[in-house]
Amino acid sequence: MVTVSTRPEPGSKMVLEIEVPPDEVDRHFATAYRHVAERTRVPGFRPGKAPRQVIDRFVGRGSVLAEAIDHLVQDSYDKALDQTDLIPIDQPAVDIDAASLAEGQPITFTATVPVRPEVSLGSYTDYSFGLEVPDVTDEQVEQVLTELREQQATLRPIDERGAQKDDIASVKFVGTIDGEPFDGGSADRLPLVIGEDRMIAGWEDELIGLEIGATKVFDSTFPDDYRVEDLRGKEAHFEVELLDLREKVLPELTDEFAKSVSDVETLEALRAEIRDALRQRADAEARHAFGDRIIDFATANATVELPEVMIANEVEIMRDELRTRLAQQRIGLDQYLAMAQQSTEELTAELRDPATRRVKTLLVLSAIAEKEQVDATDAEIDTEIASQLAQYPDEGRLREYLNSRRGRSYLRMTLRNRKLVDTLIERALGTEPEANASAAPEPEPEPATTQPDPSQESD
Numbered sequence: 177m178v179t180v181s182t183r184p185e186p187g188s189k190m191v192l193e194i195e196v197p198p199d200e201v202d203r204h205f206a207t208a209y210r211h212v213a214e215r216t217r218v219p220g221f222r223p224g225k226a227p228r229q230v231i232d233r234f235v236g237r238g239s240v241l242a243e244a245i246d247h248l249v250q251d252s253y254d255k256a257l258d259q260t261d262l263i264p265i266d267q268p269a270v271d272i273d274a275a276s277l278a279e280g281q282p283i284t285f286t287a288t289v290p291v292r293p294e295v296s297l298g299s300y301t302d303y304s305f306g307l308e309v310p311d312v313t314d315e316q317v318e319q320v321l322t323e324l325r326e327q328q329a330t331l332r333p334i335d336e337r338g339a340q341k342d343d344i345a346s347v348k349f350v351g352t353i354d355g356e357p358f359d360g361g362s363a364d365r366l367p368l369v370i371g372e373d374r375m376i377a378g379w380e381d382e383l384i385g386l387e388i389g390a391t392k393v394f395d396s397t398f399p400d401d402y403r404v405e406d407l408r409g410k411e412a413h414f415e416v417e418l419l420d421l422r423e424k425v426l427p428e429l430t431d432e433f434a435k436s437v438s439d440v441e442t443l444e445a446l447r448a449e450i451r452d453a454l455r456q457r458a459d460a461e462a463r464h465a466f467g468d469r470i471i472d473f474a475t476a477n478a479t480v481e482l483p484e485v486m487i488a489n490e491v492e493i494m495r496d497e498l499r500t501r502l503a504q505q506r507i508g509l510d511q512y513l514a515m516a517q518q519s520t521e522e523l524t525a526e527l528r529d530p531a532t533r534r535v536k537t538l539l540v541l542s543a544i545a546e547k548e549q550v551d552a553t554d555a556e557i558d559t560e561i562a563s564q565l566a567q568y569p570d571e572g573r574l575r576e577y578l579n580s581r582r583g584r585s586y587l588r589m590t591l592r593n594r595k596l597v598d599t600l601i602e603r604a605l606g607t608e609p610e611a612n613a614s615a616a617p618e619p620e621p622e623p624a625t626t627q628p629d630p631s632q633e634s635d
Contacts, residue, residue, distance in 0.1 A: 189290050192286065192287045194286070208243035241277065266485045293481055293483060295478055296479040312455050316454055321429065324437050325427055325433070332424075334388075342423075347416050347419060358412070434446035467598075471540075487532050491528060495509075551595075557587050565578065
């Protein structure tokens with residue numbers, strides 16, 4: 177077992193002085209010899225079987241020493257961290273005297289790591305705003321009823337009149353530009369709702385009045401900002417045939433309709449149920465907005481010197497978030513930058529301000545949580561891990577990350593901040609339970625990481 181002592185340094189840094197006992201030194205030398213032997217072909221010996229003295233002569237003692245230092249520093253540093261409450265925000269700067277490393281002898285080295293800076297808190301409770309819950313209106317209730325009717329609507333075939341706005345039509349069309357067909361300009365059977373403007377402006381208006389089987393010829397001009405650059409501003413000639421026409425028939429607002437969409441017996445009971453659901457949603461949204469305002473107020477009143485490395489790390493996290501969102505739309509980051517006519521450097525500059533705000537917010541919340549003695553318990557973290565893994569049972573990397581020191585630290589920060597904001601809200605409303613006033617374990621410093629990213633963490 178290593179022994180470790182710590183001392184602070186200016187600039188939000190902490191120096192870990194780590195002493196490694198002789199048996200640990202010998203173990204790392206043994207590992208180094210084994211790894212060097214396994215990847216070195218020594219004539220007359222099977223891979224990994226060459227004796228140490230042969231490895232020293234054939235490869236050189238310096239190679240073994242370098243390998244031993246790599247293993248010793250990483251393993252001992254991790255063990256030292258486990259004995260402290262420190263969560264570094266970047267890689268350590270290690271100072272070790274390689275010449276003093278020898279089998280059978282202890283060695284001491286230092287690791288200087290940037291840590292979370294001190295936060296000078298201002299006021300975070302003496303604000304002039306409060307919880308603002310908007311009233312639920314009759315119009316909102318009727319809008320939900322309309323949406324329920326839309327969901328229960330049926331389609332009735334139309335053959336006694338021409339097409340009208342809001343009808344569901346199926347059309348066959350052929351489009352040409354200067355007598356030549358173009359990509360996406362034709363379809364054998366395209367369903368559309370007349371008036372939703374799925375097609376270019378004015379195109380669907382040409383269908384109004386057409387009866388099933390009728391054909392119409394007309395010209396339409398693509399807008400100057402059309403998504404396909406080659407078609408922008410060009411006039412196209414279309415020949416369209418109406419294949420099918422249906423209208424949406426909404427059910428009547430009756431007690432029977434209410435029974436079909438809910439467990440209530442009457443339409444008025446359904447309206448009351450909808451109003452209650454809307455009120456609950458309004459309460460939740462207002463509470464969330466109130467919490468955001470409290471956080472903004474506390475952050476604005478706090479003072480902290482943000483380490484550049486934290487801002488840079490947060491920019492990378494935000495870039496990864498953007499990359500993930502784009503991937504869901506099957507768009508690569510390089511493609512996005514090309515469409516946005518933006519360079520990588522310009523994207524980095526654009527993300528810097530929001531990244532800075534996020535880092536400061538997380539640091540301020542951590543400081544308030546320490547002052548208020550609000551923390552997440554190990555049981556709560558375990559429950560959250562189980563919940564996430566239940567959603568993604570086959571994600572091995574996620575499982576490894578969430579159970580690592582950094583993964584648990586991230587979850588602890590997330591759960592703690594959630595509890596903290598709830599505590600501040602309940603205190604403002606005068607509904608804070610007695611349990612929130614009791615002392616919780618002293619929380620450890622947290623990194624300003626906003627989302628788990630197994631690809632960036634190792635433990």
